Amino acid sequence: MTQEINLKSEITATQTGQRLDQTLAELFPDYSRTRIKEWIQTGSVYVDGVVQTKPREKVLEGQEVQVEAMLQEETKAEAQAIDLNIVYEDDHIIVINKQAGLVVHPGAGNSDGTLLNALLHHCPAIELVPRAGIVHRLDKDTTGLMVVAKTVEAQTHLVAALQAREIVREYEAIVQGTIISGGTVDEPIDRHPTKRTHMAVVHNGKPAVTHYRVAEKYRAHTRLRLRLESGRTHQIRVHMAHIGHVLVGDPVYAGRPRPPKGVTPEFFEVYMGFKRQALHAIRLELAHPFTFEVMSWQAPIPEDMVTLTRALREDTKANPADY
Structure with a gap:
């Protein structure tokens, strides 16, 4: 599938002397600098009717x-x-409540589904959108x-908003x-130096900031509300492990489940049966890429x-001396 793009504009006085790629990014902000540079280098850009192939x-x-x-199929x-x-869809965006077990991108071991x-x-x-x-x-x-x-223009705006920390993501x-x-x-994150499937706090890693507040305390656990400034792989899981509070059920960073002492058989069954990290993206807020209306x-x-959560509350009530 392909889509024809035809854009036209005129250079302003303030843009005189600028690079071609920089100017096109200003004139056509719906498209990324990378895509504009590619268009220039492939002979798709004309200045006064003459093909220009040099971004500079x-x-x-x-x-x-x-x-x-x-626009070719991406x-x-x-x-x-x-x-x-x-949970929401229009001509520009889709907002999805993702279920557990669904991989986002195809990769090793997950070629489809x-x-x-x-x-x-x-x-x-x-398929036209990266x-x-x-x-x-x-x-x-x-x-x-x-x-x-759903469109290249919407993606360009959303990526820029994400990089500018203008999209609110709460967990x-x-x-x-x-x-x-x-x-x-506030600790940098990158690949673990020896475990290649793990991420870790690494002194020369990429900047990563996670804010958290206590939502509810239990006998030996805590329910948190968290907000991200950055979006590194496994960020919340790594940051919580770094401060000594791994996520319940995390198969990568938590190790073998360890329920507190003195629990009931019912609690033990719920706790040991929780086989994924206890993490949920509960709130999303952003400015719509077309209307600019703030939506949540x-x-x-x-x-x-x-x-x-119910089991943790009941366990806390049953063991008040330990709380």
Whole structure:
């Protein structure tokens, strides 16, 4: 599938002397600098009717610039009929409440059956958008809200908003140990130096900031509300492990489940049966990429976390001396 792009504008006085790629990014902000540079280098950009192939070429006031390009299919994956819990959709974006067990992108061990495959089936035109419009991820077993762009223009705006920290993403998590008060973890994250499937706090890693506050305390656990400033892989899981409060059920960072002493058989069954990280993207807020209206959504806590929370409350009531 392809889509024809035809853009036209005139260089202003303030843009005189600027690079061509910089100027086009200003004139056509719906498209990324990378895409604009590609269009220039492939001969799709004309200045006063003459093809220009050098992104560094300087421009002058009054020159007419034109882009005649084709948006090619970006995503080489199979469309698959996979149920999606769509909480909002219009011509520009889709907001999804992702279920546990759904991988976002195809990869090693997950060549299909992913959110990307589902999006291609639900909205075939999204194959023209890089990564099928996915602008941020949730881990396979993390549930909750994600926004997906249906057009290149919407994706460009959402990626920029994400980088500018203008998209609010809040999570609920249940961690081991009792946390007295909220705080912030400001520690860089990168690949673990020896365990290549793990992430870790690394001194020369990418900046990562996680804010958290206490939502509810239990005998030996805490329910937290968290907000991200950055979006590193496994960020919440790594940051909580770093401060000594791993997420309940986390198969990567928590190790073998360790229920507190003196629990009932019912609690033991619920706790040991929780096989994923207790993490849910509960709230999403952003400015719509087309209307710029500030929009917000909330996703109900999934049933398995509700059951776990109920069990933790009952355990706390049954062991008041330890609380």
